[in-house]
Amino acid sequence: MSGVVVTGAASGIGLACAEVLVEQGVRVSLWDISPGVAEHAGRLGMPHEVVDVSGDLTESVARAAEELDGLDGLVHAAGCVAVEPVGAFTAESWDAVLGLNLRAQALLVQLMHPHLVTSANASVVGISSIEGLVASAWIPAYCASKAGMLGMTRSMAAQLGSDGIRVNAVCPGFIETPMLGPALELAELKAELESGSALGRLGQPREVAEAVAFLMSEKASFITGTEIVVDGGFISHH
Numbered sequence: 001m002s003g004v005v006v007t008g009a010a011s012g013i014g015l016a017c018a019e020v021l022v023e024q025g026v027r028v029s030l031w032d033i034s035p036g037v038a039e040h041a042g043r044l045g046m047p048h049e050v051v052d053v054s055g056d057l058t059e060s061v062a063r064a065a066e067e068l069d070g071l072d073g074l075v076h077a078a079g080c081v082a083v084e085p086v087g088a089f090t091a092e093s094w095d096a097v098l099g100l101n102l103r104a105q106a107l108l109v110q111l112m113h114p115h116l117v118t119s120a121n122a123s124v125v126g127i128s129s130i131e132g133l134v135a136s137a138w139i140p141a142y143c144a145s146k147a148g149m150l151g152m153t154r155s156m157a158a159q160l161g162s163d164g165i166r167v168n169a170v171c172p173g174f175i176e177t178p179m180l181g182p183a184l185e186l187a188e189l190k191a192e193l194e195s196g197s198a199l200g201r202l203g204q205p206r207e208v209a210e211a212v213a214f215l216m217s218e219k220a221s222f223i224t225g226t227e228i229v230v231d232g233g234f235i236s237h238h
Contacts, residue, residue, distance in 0.1 A: 031060070034050070071116060106152060128170065130235055198237040
């Protein structure tokens, strides 16, 4: 692969995806709204972009294509969650979650399409969630965005397969990331999440990244329009 854009690459699953892909010889452009992404890009010897991926990405995509000598893929790991059940969310907060988690990936794929069609192994992977499959009562916008990503994955795979572009998703369970950090500070809740897994523990970002790297690789050349659940057996355990 000549180049892959990884969004949300300053921390958590996005950073782990960038690290694993670079280790496998893939050139990566690390994108994040946090300026901290520059340090990680420097450490990996890769370009970066400090960008809000819910905004206009036309110039960023063009720059990444030039820096990486083409684009073969996208890993959309940028995301946010709002603990706002019915009665608490606003139109603005709902749109912010859906915009970053779902809309951004749709627009990125559209902008990257002219580059992806020239690749011999074009692959798009969105980081969904088990919350897109089983849901939680307190985060409806997040659940909607992650379930929507699965529908979008199937739709895009159906359309873009004839262009040689594979589109898949990964559904992590409870992974030790900054997003989950506040919940893990509550010892009782952390113990509940750990015991809820069939493996009796939380997952690590790299364990998700390895699944992503597989889907991006030629080893997954006949896999498209589906998702891989990386949850330590949480869903099967309930």
